[in-house]
Structure formats: C-alpha cells, structure tokens
Amino acid sequence: MLLLFGLKTVLRALPGRLSVCRSCGQYVEQHLEERANKFTLFFIPIFTMSRAYRITCSNCGQRSSLSKQGMKALAR
Numbered sequence: 158m159l160l161l162f163g164l165k166t167v168l169r170a171l172p173g174r175l176s177v178c179r180s181c182g183q184y185v186e187q188h189l190e191e192r193a194n195k196f197t198l199f200f201i202p203i204f205t206m207s208r209a210y211r212i213t214c215s216n217c218g219q220r221s222s223l224s225k226q227g228m229k230a231l232a233r
Contacts, residue, residue, distance in 0.1 A: 165202060167193045173215075174231050180219035188213040189223075189231070 171189035178185060192209045195202040210223040212231075223231075 162198050165195045165197050167195060178214040178216060178219060179221060180214060181217040183216045185216045188215060
C-alpha cells in the first residue's frame, strides 16, 4: 500500500489596512498576508496545522509578524 502525505504552505493576501508603521512612523497602507501550513494526503489539503500573519509597510517595506489578536485588532 502506498501512502503519500506531506506539508504544504499556502500564502493568502488579505485586504490592506491604514495604520501607523512601527518602523517609519508614517500613516500608510499596510499589506497583510496569511501563511498557513496544511497537512496533505495524496496532495489534497486535509487540515491546517498552523497559521501566521505578517504585515508589510507600503512606505518602507518593513515586515513584522502579527498574532491572531493583533490581526483582530486591525479588523476594527
């Protein structure tokens, strides 16, 4: 019996938000990205193992990671 399994990383762009950059201090659009690691069985994603969020400043390009709570705070 042959069993194919593995991990797949999926990147998804989320809608940008206006906020103050931690690095340059400018009030500009911040690009949001979700990175999800999924367990695959026969190349079909079965379930998500972990999720991480990143925010990128459109002015200076500084990237920083966000927690799930930080992501919810930006949604408001």
